Amino acid sequence: METITFLIEHANYWAAVVLLMIGLYILTTRGNLIKKVVGLNIFQSAVFLLYISMGYVDGGSAPIVKEGIEVYSNPLPHVLILTAIVVGVATSSLALALIVRIREAYGTIEEDEIIELDQP
Amino acid sequence: MSFVTANLPALQVAVPLIAAPICALLVRGRYAWVFTTIVAWLTFAISLALMGEVLDKGSVSYSMGGWEPPWGIEYHIDALSALLLVLISGMAAIITPAARHAIGVEVTERARRLFFTVALLALTGMLGIVATGDAFNLYVFLEISSLASYALIAMGNSRRATTAAFHYLILGTIGATFILIGVGLIYSATGTLNMADMAGRLRAVGVTPTVEAAFAFIIIGAAIKFALFPVHFWMPNAYTYAPSLVSAFFGATATKVGAYILIRFIFTVFGEHFAFGEMHLSWVLIPVAIAGAFVASLVACWQDDLKRMLAFSSVAQVGYIGLGIGLGNQDGVVAAVVHVFNHGLMKGALFLVMACVILRLGSADMASFRGLGKRMPVVMAAFVIAGLSMIGVPLTVGFISKWYLVVGALQEGLWPVAALVLISSLIAAVYIWRVVEVAYFKEPDDDAPVKATPPLLLIPTLALAVLCIVFGVATDFTVNVALLATTTLGIAP
Numbered sequence: 001m002e003t004i005t006f007l008i009e010h011a012n013y014w015a016a017v018v019l020l021m022i023g024l025y026i027l028t029t030r031g032n033l034i035k036k037v038v039g040l041n042i043f044q045s046a047v048f049l050l051y052i053s054m055g056y057v058d059g060g061s062a063p064i065v066k067e068g069i070e071v072y073s074n075p076l077p078h079v080l081i082l083t084a085i086v087v088g089v090a091t092s093s094l095a096l097a098l099i100v101r102i103r104e105a106y107g108t109i110e111e112d113e114i115i116e117l118d119q120p
Numbered sequence: 121m122s123f124v125t126a127n128l129p130a131l132q133v134a135v136p137l138i139a140a141p142i143c144a145l146l147v148r149g150r151y152a153w154v155f156t157t158i159v160a161w162l163t164f165a166i167s168l169a170l171m172g173e174v175l176d177k178g179s180v181s182y183s184m185g186g187w188e189p190p191w192g193i194e195y196h197i198d199a200l201s202a203l204l205l206v207l208i209s210g211m212a213a214i215i216t217p218a219a220r221h222a223i224g225v226e227v228t229e230r231a232r233r234l235f236f237t238v239a240l241l242a243l244t245g246m247l248g249i250v251a252t253g254d255a256f257n258l259y260v261f262l263e264i265s266s267l268a269s270y271a272l273i274a275m276g277n278s279r280r281a282t283t284a285a286f287h288y289l290i291l292g293t294i295g296a297t298f299i300l301i302g303v304g305l306i307y308s309a310t311g312t313l314n315m316a317d318m319a320g321r322l323r324a325v326g327v328t329p330t331v332e333a334a335f336a337f338i339i340i341g342a343a344i345k346f347a348l349f350p351v352h353f354w355m356p357n358a359y360t361y362a363p364s365l366v367s368a369f370f371g372a373t374a375t376k377v378g379a380y381i382l383i384r385f386i387f388t389v390f391g392e393h394f395a396f397g398e399m400h401l402s403w404v405l406i407p408v409a410i411a412g413a414f415v416a417s418l419v420a421c422w423q424d425d426l427k428r429m430l431a432f433s434s435v436a437q438v439g440y441i442g443l444g445i446g447l448g449n450q451d452g453v454v455a456a457v458v459h460v461f462n463h464g465l466m467k468g469a470l471f472l473v474m475a476c477v478i479l480r481l482g483s484a485d486m487a488s489f490r491g492l493g494k495r496m497p498v499v500m501a502a503f504v505i506a507g508l509s510m511i512g513v514p515l516t517v518g519f520i521s522k523w524y525l526v527v528g529a530l531q532e533g534l535w536p537v538a539a540l541v542l543i544s545s546l547i548a549a550v551y552i553w554r555v556v557e558v559a560y561f562k563e564p565d566d567d568a569p570v571k572a573t574p575p576l577l578l579i580p581t582l583a584l585a586v587l588c589i590v591f592g593v594a595t596d597f598t599v600n601v602a603l604l605a606t607t608t609l610g611i612a613p
Contacts, residue, residue: 027290040293047301054308077307080256084300087263091293094267098274098286105279114283 012053019046031111033102037095044088051081128173129182129195132166132205133248133261135159140240149232150220156236157216163247164213167205174202175601179608181253189253190314196253200457200605203598204250204380207464211372212243214584215468218577219365222475225482226277226363235275239369242268246377255303255389256313258381259296262345265377266292269370273362284357291344291354298341299381305334306389318389327398331390335399338385346378348442349412352435359431359471364478367427368471371434372464379441379460383453386445387609396448405446410540412439417547421554426484427474429551430467433510436544437463443541444525450606450613452528457602459521462509462591466517469506469584473499476573476581489555491564499573500559502585507552509588512545516592520599 007014023043027036055077063075099109106114124131139159146152173180174197182195197205219236227235245265252258270292274285307313309330310321325331340351347355355375359367386395395401416435423429437459444456474484476499481488493500509516522545529538573581591598606613 024294027294033286036290040290043294044297047297047304050301051304054304077304080313083256083260087260087267090267091263091289094270095286095289098270098282098289101274101282102279102286105282118280118283 012049016046016050016053019043019049033099033109033111034096037092037099040095041088041092044084044091048081048085048088051077051084125169127182128166128170129180129197129251130184132163132170132209132251133195133244135163135166136240136247137244140237140244143233143240144237146233149229149236152233152236153216153220156219156240157213159240160209160212160216160243163209163243164206167202167209167247170197171202171206171601173197174199175604190312190317193257194253194314194316195251196316197251198605198608199601200380200383200609201250203457203461203601203605204376205247207376207461208243208246208250208373211369211464211468212239214580215365215369215372215472218368218472218475218580220576221574222365222479222577223363225479226365227275231275235272235363238268238271239366241265242272242369246373249377250380253315254313255306255315255318258315259300259303262296262299262377262381265374266296266345269366269374272366272370273358275366276361276363278361280357281361284354284361288354288358291351295341295344295351298337298344300341302334302336302338302341302385305330305337309334315384315389319391322390322394327394331394332399335390335395339382339401342378342381342385343442344378345375346382346442347375347435347438348378349408349416349435349439352412352416352438355435356428356431359434360425360428364427364471364475364484367431368468368475371430371471372468375434375438376460376464379438379445379456382442382445383456383609387453387611392448392611402446402448405442406534406537409439409442409446410537410544412436412442413541413544414547417544417551420551421547423551424486426486426489426555427471429555430470430474433548433551434463434467436548437467437510439544440521440525440541443537444521444528447525447528447532447534448611449528449531450603450611451524451531453606453609453611454599454602455521455524455528457605458524458598461598461602462517462521462588465584465587465591466506466509469502469581469588470510472577472581472584473503473506476577479577480570480573486555486558487565489558490562491559493560495564495570496573498578499581502581503559504556505585506588507556509592511549511552514592515589517588517598519592520595524599 023039026039055074057073060071060073061069063072103109106117143152143155179198184193242265245261248261249258270285270289274282309325310318312318344351413436416432420429420432441456441459444452477484509518512518512522526538
């Protein structure tokens with residue numbers, strides 16, 4: 001019983017861990033460069049979730065000042081992660097731009113074919 | 121004037137940041153180059169002023185926007201930060217004049233102003249990482265410099281530059297995200313993002329699984345950025361196919377920023393006792409660093425593309441810096457800090473030699489080096505001086521760092537480690553000698569006289585080579601600053 005409550009109470013962390021692993025798995029096993037970018041996005045989203053759920057205070061309301069509310073959630077992790085999301089968007093767009101150039105130069109976006117084309 | 125002196129830490133980062141979009145608006149590549157050179161020298165002047173202030177009065181603390189730390193973002197410049205600021209902005213100041221000719225063969229006229237814009241952003245990011253005292257701010261600057269460096273590497277003229285940049289992007293993002301996870305975990309344990317404040321509160325929290333996980337994530341994330349063996353895979357290709365000047369600038373500075381992040385988190389945030397006493401970091405860092413120094417040096421001996429050889433030699437030298445950090449005693453960390461600075465000088469010089477050779481002969485293959493001692497004597501002399509530093513010959517900068525490294529290892533009673541450092545230096549002698557032999561004792565394939573190297577490229581190359589000797593003879597500056605840095609980091613002598 002104790003184990004089950006432990007698992008349920010930390011559901012947000014489990015979600016982050018599972019997503020993090022899915023992202024890493026895609027990054028290491030898929031040869032398609034677009035799929036790698038998708039994997040990278042899942043990987044980063046896991047961290048976004050970790051930060052956002054971390055800011056929740058038990059019984060706290062949304063951090064908007066209102067009469068009659070005493071406990072607020074911590075808004076700082078949310079603000080931080082907004083910055084990290086912007087960084088993630090920039091990374092994805094740069095990665096996609098690179099993929100366009102790779103496709104122009106090699107005619108493929110499959111990693112094994114690219115490695116083969118580079119063999120002298 | 122007092123406005124400027126009071127806001128030096130902010131200006132250090134703000135000047136190149138504001139200059140970057142202005143540079144994008146300049147119509148011609150030539151204007152962008154002049155503008156970037158001026159900005160680089162300006163940041164160098166600011167960093168020297170900051171260094172003067174740190175040596176004079178001790179660490180400088182600056183509250184961004186007037187918000188007091190730990191609530192606002194604090195810029196904190198101690199001896200370690202100041203040395204890194206001088207190294208990064210100094211390298212930028214020395215290398216940008218050379219861009220006039222060196223990028224001529226590698227970057228198209230249309231892309232040139234954007235090249236300089238992105239270079240200024242990379243400079244901003246690296247200076248920001250070193251200047252800031254806020255852990256999340258460090259992550260943001262890390263991503264600014266990383267994104268800029270992916271773009272710069274992709275500007276190389278071989279198609280393999282794009283794949284190298286893509287791989288670096290994947291690994292670099294994993295590394296930076298690991299640091300982000302670590303910072304988040306520390307925040308959840310301490311409720312602060314200010315690094316000095318974190319340090320105090322972590323002592324109160326003690327050793328919990330959250331803090332241990334944070335430590336592991338940050339060390340691995342920083343090690344990827346630092347290109348420490350065996351997570352160095354992005355580096356050889358990235359430095360081989362990037363434009364030579366980009367290799368020179370990043371070879372001299374980018375991995376050093378990774379070393380800075382490692383030192384800052386291990387000693388300032390987590391503290392020596394937690395890192396070495398509780399987490400036994402030495403047991404991980406020392407074997408990995410020594411293995412890296414050996415494997416990468418050996419691989420370097422078999423490379424025919426000399427830019428690739430230098431990239432592998434960088435992996436080996438990163439091993440020495442990692443070893444110094446892993447020893448964890450004062451001499452070890454002094455060796456690491458001094459080597460961060462010294463390796464910047466020699467790797468910068470060696471990659472600039474490659475830029476000279478590529479400009480005149482079209483490639484940096486072993487074949488172009490045949491008889492180079494006669495064809496480009498001055499450039500080759502710079503290679504020999506920087507190469508001797510790489511081996512660690514007395515009177516060059518390399519000797520000083522190796523000396524402290526060996527002393528640090530012996531102090532811990534690890535004489536086999538000291539012996540291994542000396543043996544791996546001999547392997548460095550092998551790959552440097554290979555080039556020297558080909559350059560001085562082989563007849564060139566083609567006897568046509570080579571046009572003289574343009575002075576704007578030759579002077580920076582020679583300047584860095586001469587600095588390798590200057591700082592090898594007059595060691596007071598680097599060693600004193602490194603000693604001061606270890607005292608501020610709280611490492612007992």
